[in-house]
Amino acid sequence: MIEFRDVTFVHQNGVKALDGVSLKVGTGEVVAVVGENGAGKTTLVKHVTGLLKPESGSVIVDGVDTRDASTAQLSRKVGVAFQNPDHQLFSETVEEEMSFALKNFGFSEDVVHNRVTWGLELFGLEEYRKSSPLVLSGGEKKRLTLACILAWDPQVVIFDEPTVGQDAIQKEKLAGTIQMLTSTGKTILVVSHDIEFLWPIQPRVVVMKGGRVVGDGPSTDIMQDRELLGSARVAQPQLVELYQEFRRRPRAPFIHPLDAKRWVEEGLRA
Amino acid sequence: MGDILEVEGLSFKYSDAPRNAVSGFNLAIPEGEIVVLAGPSGCGKSTLLRTVNGLIPHMYGGEYSGDVRVGGSSVKGSNMRDLAQSVGFLFQNPENQIFMFTVERDVAFGLENLGVPRNEMRARVDEALGLLRIGDLAQRAPHELSDGQKQRVALAGVLAMRPKLVILDEPTSLLDPRTASELVALVVRLRKELGTTFVVVEHRLDLLMGVADRLVVMEGGKKVAEGTPKDVLFGEEVGTHGVAVPAVTRVQKMLAGEEGVGVERLLTPSELAAAVEGREI
Numbered sequence: 001m002i003e004f005r006d007v008t009f010v011h012q013n014g015v016k017a018l019d020g021v022s023l024k025v026g027t028g029e030v031v032a033v034v035g036e037n038g039a040g041k042t043t044l045v046k047h048v049t050g051l052l053k054p055e056s057g058s059v060i061v062d063g064v065d066t067r068d069a070s071t072a073q074l075s076r077k078v079g080v081a082f083q084n085p086d087h088q089l090f091s092e093t094v095e096e097e098m099s100f101a102l103k104n105f106g107f108s109e110d111v112v113h114n115r116v117t118w119g120l121e122l123f124g125l126e127e128y129r130k131s132s133p134l135v136l137s138g139g140e141k142k143r144l145t146l147a148c149i150l151a152w153d154p155q156v157v158i159f160d161e162p163t164v165g166q167d168a169i170q171k172e173k174l175a176g177t178i179q180m181l182t183s184t185g186k187t188i189l190v191v192s193h194d195i196e197f198l199w200p201i202q203p204r205v206v207v208m209k210g211g212r213v214v215g216d217g218p219s220t221d222i223m224q225d226r227e228l229l230g231s232a233r234v235a236q237p238q239l240v241e242l243y244q245e246f247r248r249r250p251r252a253p254f255i256h257p258l259d260a261k262r263w264v265e266e267g268l269r270a
Numbered sequence: 271m272g273d274i275l276e277v278e279g280l281s282f283k284y285s286d287a288p289r290n291a292v293s294g295f296n297l298a299i300p301e302g303e304i305v306v307l308a309g310p311s312g313c314g315k316s317t318l319l320r321t322v323n324g325l326i327p328h329m330y331g332g333e334y335s336g337d338v339r340v341g342g343s344s345v346k347g348s349n350m351r352d353l354a355q356s357v358g359f360l361f362q363n364p365e366n367q368i369f370m371f372t373v374e375r376d377v378a379f380g381l382e383n384l385g386v387p388r389n390e391m392r393a394r395v396d397e398a399l400g401l402l403r404i405g406d407l408a409q410r411a412p413h414e415l416s417d418g419q420k421q422r423v424a425l426a427g428v429l430a431m432r433p434k435l436v437i438l439d440e441p442t443s444l445l446d447p448r449t450a451s452e453l454v455a456l457v458v459r460l461r462k463e464l465g466t467t468f469v470v471v472e473h474r475l476d477l478l479m480g481v482a483d484r485l486v487v488m489e490g491g492k493k494v495a496e497g498t499p500k501d502v503l504f505g506e507e508v509g510t511h512g513v514a515v516p517a518v519t520r521v522q523k524m525l526a527g528e529e530g531v532g533v534e535r536l537l538t539p540s541e542l543a544a545a546v547e548g549r550e551i
Contacts, residue, residue: 013414036446037417083444084363138362139311164443165362167310167473168514193446196476196517235447238476238517238539245543 001027001156001187002048007057009043009211017043018054019211027155030178030188032198032219035208036233041191042083044208045158048189050074062155076105079149080158085141089133094125094144097133101152119147122177138165146177156187163194175201199223199237207232272342274435274467275299275322279336282317282326291317293491295336299484301434304461304468306478306499309488310512315471318488319437321345322469324353341434354380358428358436362443364420367427373415374399374408377426384431398430401460418449422456429460436460438470442477450477457481476516479503479536487511500536518542 002025009018017040025031033041046052047059050066050073059066062077082088091097098116107115120126123143128136133144142165149157159178163171171194178201181188192198198205198219205222207215209232215222222228223240236244277297283290292314299305307315320326324345327334338345340356361367370376377398381391399405402422407415412423421441428436438457442450458481460466472478479485479499487495487502489511495502502508503519504526515523518539525531531545 037444037449039446137312137316161444163473165311165440165473167313167512169310169512171473171514193444193450194474195447196474196514233446233448235451239521242518242521242539242542245540246546248543 001025001029001062002189003060004044004047005058005060007047007054007059009047009052009055011043016211018047020057021211021213022057023206023213023216025187025189027187028182028185030182030190030201030203031206032201032203033189033191033206033208034193034195034198034229034232034234039208039232040211041208042160043211045080045160045189045191048156048158049078049080075101075154076152077154078156078158079152079154081142081145081149081160081162083161083164085138085145088145088148089141092132093130094120094128094133094136095130097144098148098151101148105152107152115151119151122150123147124173139167139170142166143170146174150177150181154186156189157181159188159190159192161192161194162190163192163197171197193234195223195235195237199239207234272301273298274301274341275469276339277318277321277336278338280318280321280338281333281335282321283333284317285331285333287332290491292321295491295493297486297493297496299467299469301467302461302465303483304457304470304478304481305484305486306475306482307469307471307486307488308473308475308513309494313488313512314491315488316439317491319359319439319469319471322435322437323357323359324348324350351384355384355431356434358431358433360421360425360428360436360438360441362440364417364424364444367424368412368420371411372408373404373410373412373423373426376412376423377430380427380431394430394432395426398426401429401463402426402456417444418446418452421445421453425456429464429466433466435467435469438468438472440471440473442472442474450474454478454481473514475499475503475514476518479516479519480538487513500533503536504533 004021004023007018007021010016035041048061050069050071053067061074089097091100095116098119099112102112102115120129125144162174178188202219205219206213207228214232215228223237226236229236277295280292280295281290282292309315321338327346328350368376370379374395378391378395381394399408402425404422412420441453454477457468482499485499485502486493494511495505495508503515504523508515519536522537522542526533
């Protein structure tokens, strides 16, 4: 669905934000992108949306080279919820905000209405339908941007720091939404520092540092690689750290019946 | 030491809102404490903070009852200029409070507005840059900096005003985990060196529970729990209030009562593993 072929991108100030990135993401995959501030994570996702075009190399989304497509064309395939929701909210009411893209994509009025209602209910925003987006709290604005995107049903959904301003209950719901989207075959990219949020989702994890991909693999492998994560200034999930502490101590009998996956389940149920 | 922040029977309803954002709230914070304020989105945290820095009632209309005092002075009776010197506020996104062309001009901005004499301003800016160890960034343009550096610049601007009380609104949410830990270490150091009181709004409790003196949980505009982090997190109902109990604390709670695993204090993963190793099954 998404392919980066040896992509390099240099910002105007001379900083090389992507340095020879090659990456393939298949349809229906959930991929978390982690790494320190300034590692190139947001630049990477902006290449998927076509907001940035590679200086060298190429980015292919659903068979289309992003240099040959307009951002508007790509937006039908790729929905992105940016880090700061204020950058993408501009309508007078929550309802108009949600209808905006749907109308632009040419959906009929009753479809627009139904999808708006679905999105507002999914994210618990129904009571704000007629309110200005400006009266929403930071967390609610963030949920509204997600509702707007999911309403037009793009094939690729990108979450850029989705847990900022979200409480524990909303984070759990968000994890559930990601799992729900996966079951419908969506391809999902999640850029997040919130390792505790990512761990139960068990995504494929791509680790970035200095514009390069320095690690790529299943959660259970990457999250146990303390050295790799440390070099990218990423912490391990607490449960994984605990699991490894037990493994280091052969006399601790507690780990034997519990593999890493059950640790997640047991820990979450507690 | 006395209480730097006193909230007494505070209720507030925004003019156009159907119900109170904060109801019958009481809180007393002694000087020099690190207090974490947690609770679900929309629980009234931001409203409470606005009553401390004076945006409520000075900038927002509504029904206000009760009293909030900072350093003994009522917020209602103080002007914004005085409050700006006693309460520092670090926003979630540092870009919302950085706007000058160089770091040092940005750090000096609040002082310039107060008309602080040039020599004193120079000294206070240098002191703030030194405290945050960003003296080498003084002439850089803020927009060229990393998020972690921007956060330090914004905090330096706050500290240059020498506030007794500093409020941090989700300060780690945009930082990578290592930079976030460094910020927490910085808060601990500033409390030690300057005696500053910190109120931190935070959803990621794993970072702060080891250093906070007190955890206050809000829901529906009311205080639903208050105590040491250990007492609140080991409490029965904390999970139902939208508070994420850190994973290692959940496991500690699950194992509590087993030989070697106590609940006298919150354990780190390696401490918990060591405690479990000592027991027989």
